[in-house]
Amino acid sequence: xxxxxxxxxxxxxxxxxxxGNECVNLAEIIAQYPLKDGDIVVIAETLISKxxxxxxxxxxxxxSKEAVELAKKLGKEPEVMQVILDEAKEIxxxxxNFIITETKHGFVCANSGVDESNVNGIKPLPKNPDESxxxxxxxxxxxxxxKVGVIISDSVGRPFxxxxxxxxxxxxxxxxxxxxxxxKDLFGRELKTTEVAIADELASMANxxxxxxxxxxxxxxxxxxxxxxxxxxxxDLIRNKEEDVFR
Amino acid sequence: xxxxxxxxxxxxxxxxxxxGNECVNLAEIIAQYPLKDGDIVVIAETLISKxxxxxxxxxxxxxSKEAVELAKKLGKEPEVMQVILDEAKEIxxxxxNFIITETKHGFVCANSGVDESNVNGIKPLPKNPDESxxxxxxxxxxxxxxKVGVIISDSVGRPFxxxxxxxxxxxxxxxxxxxxxxxKDLFGRELKTTEVAIADELASMANxxxxxxxxxxxxxxxxxxxxxxxxxxxxDLIRNKEEDVFR
Numbered sequence: 001x002x003x004x005x006x007x008x009x010x011x012x013x014x015x016x017x018x019x020g021n022e023c024v025n026l027a028e029i030i031a032q033y034p035l036k037d038g039d040i041v042v043i044a045e046t047l048i049s050k051x052x053x054x055x056x057x058x059x060x061x062x063x064s065k066e067a068v069e070l071a072k073k074l075g076k077e078p079e080v081m082q083v084i085l086d087e088a089k090e091i092x093x094x095x096x097n098f099i100i101t102e103t104k105h106g107f108v109c110a111n112s113g114v115d116e117s118n119v120n121g122i123k124p125l126p127k128n129p130d131e132s133x134x135x136x137x138x139x140x141x142x143x144x145x146x147k148v149g150v151i152i153s154d155s156v157g158r159p160f161x162x163x164x165x166x167x168x169x170x171x172x173x174x175x176x177x178x179x180x181x182x183x184k185d186l187f188g189r190e191l192k193t194t195e196v197a198i199a200d201e202l203a204s205m206a207n208x209x210x211x212x213x214x215x216x217x218x219x220x221x222x223x224x225x226x227x228x229x230x231x232x233x234x235x236d237l238i239r240n241k242e243e244d245v246f247r
Numbered sequence: 248x249x250x251x252x253x254x255x256x257x258x259x260x261x262x263x264x265x266x267g268n269e270c271v272n273l274a275e276i277i278a279q280y281p282l283k284d285g286d287i288v289v290i291a292e293t294l295i296s297k298x299x300x301x302x303x304x305x306x307x308x309x310x311s312k313e314a315v316e317l318a319k320k321l322g323k324e325p326e327v328m329q330v331i332l333d334e335a336k337e338i339x340x341x342x343x344n345f346i347i348t349e350t351k352h353g354f355v356c357a358n359s360g361v362d363e364s365n366v367n368g369i370k371p372l373p374k375n376p377d378e379s380x381x382x383x384x385x386x387x388x389x390x391x392x393x394k395v396g397v398i399i400s401d402s403v404g405r406p407f408x409x410x411x412x413x414x415x416x417x418x419x420x421x422x423x424x425x426x427x428x429x430x431k432d433l434f435g436r437e438l439k440t441t442e443v444a445i446a447d448e449l450a451s452m453a454n455x456x457x458x459x460x461x462x463x464x465x466x467x468x469x470x471x472x473x474x475x476x477x478x479x480x481x482x483d484l485i486r487n488k489e490e491d492v493f494r
Contacts, residue, residue, distance in 0.1 A: 002279040003261040005464055008456050012253035017433055032249040093492050100492075108407040117432045155443075159406050159493035160355040161414065162486050163424045163444025165451070177410045180459055185364045186264055196402075196459055197410025204412070204451035208472055209253050212427055212443055217252055225455055239409050245340050245347075246406035246493050 008224050012209040012217035020050040020119055027139030030219060040149040040222040041140065042206035043133075045169055046119065047218035048126040048152055055121040056083060074099060080114060080122055087112035087124050092247065105129070106238040107169060108247075109156045126152065129170025130233045137172040149174030149227065152234065153203035155212060159246060166207030168199035169234045175199070176232030197237055198227055255471050259456040259464035267297040267366055274386030277466060287396040287469040288387065289453035290380075292416060293366065294465040295373040295399055302368040303330060321346060327361060327369055334359035334371050339494065352376070353485040354416060355494075356403045373399065376417025377480045384419040396421035396474065399481065400450035402459060406493060413454030415446035416481045422446070423479035444484055445474055 013033055018024070026048075030041055049055060063071065063078035064085070071081035074097055088101035092108055101112045103125060113125035126132050129152040137150040152170030157163070168176060176199035184190060206220035241247050260280055265271070273295075277288055296302065310318065310325035311332070318328035321344055335348035339355055348359045350372060360372040373379050376399040384397040399417030404410070415423060423446035431437060453467040488494050 002276065004258050005261040006259035006456050006462075008257040010255040010257065010452070011251050014250040014252040029249065095492055098492075117436060120434060159491060160486055161444060161447065161484050163442045163447065163484060165412075165444050165447050167408065186463055187367060189364065195410045196454075197408060197412050198455070200408065200410065200412050201451040201455050204448040205257070205455055207443075208445070208448050208452055208469075208474075209255050215253075216433055222455075227455075237408050237410060239407055244406060245342055245345075 006224070008222065010205055010209050011221040011223065012215075013219045013221065015216075015219055017216055018047065018050050020055045020121065021053045022051065024051065025139070026051055027136045028143065030136075031140050031143040033221060035140070035144050035146045035148055035221070036223065037147045038224065038226070039146065040151060040174060040202055040225055040227065041136070042151045042153050042203060042220045042222060043136070044210055044218040045113075045126055045129065045152050045154045046115070046117070046123065048129065048132050048170075049123050050119060052126060052132065054126060055119050055123050057121050061122070070094075070099070080116070083122050083124055084112045084114045087114055102241070105169070106235060107156075109154075113154060125154065125169065130172065130235060131170075133170035133172035133234070147173070147229065149229070151199055151203055151206070153206055153210075155207060164212075166200070166203035166205075168203040168237060171199045171232045171234045171236070173229060174227045174232050175230040176234060176236040178228065199232060199234070200237060202227070253471070255469065257452055257456050258468040258470065259462075260466045260468065262463075262466055264463055265294065265297050267302045267368065268300045269298065271298065272386070273298055274383045275390065277383075278387050278390040280468060282387070282391050282393045282395055282468070283470065284394050285471070285473070286393065287398060287421060287449055287472055287474065288383070289398045289400050289450060289467045289469060290383070291457055291465040292360075292373055292376065292399050292401045293362070293364070293370065295376065295379050295417075296370050297366060299373055299379065301373060302366050302370050304368055308369070317341075317346070327363070330369050330371055331359045331361045334361055349488070352416070353482060354403075356401075360401060372401065372416065377419065377482060378417075380417035380419035380481070394420070394476065396476070398446055398450055398453070400453055400457075402454060411459075413447070413450035413452070413457075415450040415484060418446045418479045418481045418483070420476060421474045421479050422477040423481060423483040425475065446479060446481070447484060449474065
């Protein structure tokens with residue numbers, strides 16, 4: 001009989017549905033779950049933006065001439081386009097029906113990560129996902145006295161491959177990029193693949209449980225992943241323009 | 248007290264260490280584990296290439312002039328470079344110390360996916376990962392009478408973001424690209440993010456358990472992921488050159 005060598009659990013929590021701008025403390029809610037040392041808490045960025053009040057109302061936005069023109073070209077609403085431009089540090093690529101930008105945070109993604117799903121309004125990415133992750137981790141650890149990791153996740157498309165996958169835009173308490181240089185393989189050879197985007201893999205892992213539609217699971221606990229504690233950040237995963245041969 | 252809404256298990260199996268070219272039936276070994284309907288079996292491509300005898304010996308390879316020159320330029324061995332070129336349909340990008348190609352299968356990755364870790368020799372990707380996945384799934388289902396999915400996984404780097412993540416290069420029995428167009432979000436709005444690369448997310452999920460070094464876990468079972476059955480293929484995830492704005 002074949003044995004189990006390792007088992008990781010990915011647990012989607014049953015939370016109330018938040019509409020946005022609620023006065024709730026997410027860490028307190030998550031801390032009601034019996035967390036263990038080493039657990040990794042993955043939170044969908046949508047929920048963070050909602051609870052940080054980072055949802056914009058269409059009527060409050062005055063689109064510029066540039067936004068109006070681009071919106072027309074790409075079949076978007078001018079107000080949404082204005083937010084996309086406001087969130088962008090640089091436009092990376094514009095096509096017939098898409099716009100890919102580098103956001104203020106440094107993420108390269110469609111529409112500057114601006115989204116209208118699962119919210120009432122126009123939702124940019126959280127202002128500072130690493131800070132949000134750090135804050136929530138601190139609060140959870142204070143309440144529970146357990147050492148956990150926190151990841152704020154998003155779904156993004158990518159070159160070369162179809163479909164969106166989960167990535168980590170905010171990280172706290174664990175490594176984001178795991179450098180395994182110098183470690184040995186099964187036959188004692190030094191590893192070739194040295195840098196693992198472990199926080200992105202954990203975000204994809206959580207995404208399988210979160211879903212993308214009306215599953216209503218914005219918080220997932222990953223148990224027993226054995227990821228090293230450390231001062232990882234979501235920004236550790238950003239490849240700078242200068243180092244990126246595809247920009 | 249907060250409740251669990253969903254729980255997915257990611258189980259790494261304890262297997263013997265294979266050196267390559269062993270005469271074993273992988274499906275028979277995996278089928279010893281008490282599989283359930285809906286389980287997804289993720290197998291590292293390294294193991295597939297090993298068991299399919301797709302490991303090349305340096306002394307059997309005669310590097311061309313082109314391979315010798317490129318090898319010198321990139322600091323690689325000429326024989327390895329020859330295999331990289333043999334596996335490539337097209338060179339996508341060459342830099343000071345890297346080569347990114349489109350493989351015969353259509354995957355865009357460094358070194359045509361050719362690797363020397365965890366094997367004794369030079370290891371190209373499996374010849375036809377979708378066929379390998381299909382074959383193993385058929386054998387597992389025949390033995391166990393359970394309906395399972397099979398994914399053959401690899402680790403790849405990507406533009407815009409640092410570090411490698413797991414992706415699915417072979418798929419059988421489940422959807423690879425999950426089109427959620429027309430589904431509704433929590434507030435009844437139609438979804439914007441419509442295509443989920445679910446097989447890539449599952450491969451990343453498995454990668455967390457497999458590790459990259461000497462963990463010795465080349466086979467992972469994902470239980471309760473609730474991914475739709477279907478005729479998905481690894482090649483469904485390939486974005487054709489013509490549709491890829493970053494090529």
